[in-house]
Amino acid sequence: MKNITFSKKDIDNMESRYRTRLINSLAGYKSANLIGTCDQQGNENLAIVSSVIHLGSQPPLFGFVVRPRNSRRHTLENILETKHFTINAVAASFFQQAHQTSARYPKHISEFVAVGLTPYYEPSFPAPFVLDSNLKMGLVLKEHIHIKSNNTEMLIGEVVSIHMSEQAIMPDGYLDLESIDLVTISGLDSYHVTQRLDRLSYAKPEESLVSLNRRGEP
Amino acid sequence: MKNITFSKKDIDNMESRYRTRLINSLAGYKSANLIGTCDQQGNENLAIVSSVIHLGSQPPLFGFVVRPRNSRRHTLENILETKHFTINAVAASFFQQAHQTSARYPKHISEFVAVGLTPYYEPSFPAPFVLDSNLKMGLVLKEHIHIKSNNTEMLIGEVVSIHMSEQAIMPDGYLDLESIDLVTISGLDSYHVTQRLDRLSYAKPEESLVSLNRRGEP
8 A cells, every 4th residue: 555644734724614624533443422401501512523522431521622612512511501511422314414513503503403303301311312322421521621722622521321222231241232222423524324344352462352242343 | 123221229239350351342442552661670561551532733742541440550650750651552463462561470581582572772762663553752751640539640742753654644644553453452452444434525504515535545
């Protein structure tokens, strides 16, 4: 395969939208999630986010990144206001609707209504879940970090409830995301389903890896 | 599909390894990258990481999370020492070797040697790249954030060079990650290849999304 190298100067000189697409593609595949929030008046917001990362399991913490200036601004404002949000995994059956939430709707427009997804409320939890999603969690804001390098904000939440398809849970706790058709994102706008290569055993020095896949099991 | 709900109490009461596998699976698909570093004596380290996220394109910034106590500790120490690291995307042809880097090797053992991957150095850049990877970048440390909620560290770097297969670059700057067989991770130990559903146009209110895929183009 023919290789190409870009220096810092090459990157700086790229046409702006070309650079955005290329740099966005560099990290590899990203998770596809909808963040559900509302403000204190109950105006709902739903925003697709590809930056959700797992930070720890005990306590169960997830973080994601928002830029104050972009279409996820309402998400940031709502979470700082109500301290609650939901993370809802995007499946192949509604990835176009999920993508459409990235349009800049005015604050009084609910993206649920605009794109045709169904909000669902849990008793005594103020943020809306996406009924259409087979893997959703409710979180309470734990930490708000300002990233100085480019004025972005990272919000960290602790999981207080999980709602999911029982069929996805394997006996050891691993979730078979393929069984519920979750998608992954590359770059700004590409959506993919996946095919498992293997599950591998816990790695130890001087020990060979073992496949955890048995016939018919993920 | 039958649904199941876990409360905070249910999560707290899960068996520890079961909870770790389940919580790790919740964010969805994650990027698969090898972080290459060395200390000031030139001892190399290579560690698989699934938490790399894109933070911005101008300047081009990526971040990832490390826990001071786990096998990525040497990665953290080396980056704080030399201020340089590489991010190398994992492809299907070497995902087992990439996974094996998560074993707890002593500091004087190079994971490159232990797992059988080839280090590659660029003139005047102190951190090793993975020659086997078709998508690699060199970064300079910009910011080090301590996450108080669970004592993890986030390292943020600015991209100063990119080395990749030319065939992956589409005319608009998007990288076709499938053309270079990149993998994605779910949970702690599952590796997947992908199949594109579609690329979608920039979303605007009151406008229908258009597929950016044309026949034979990603």
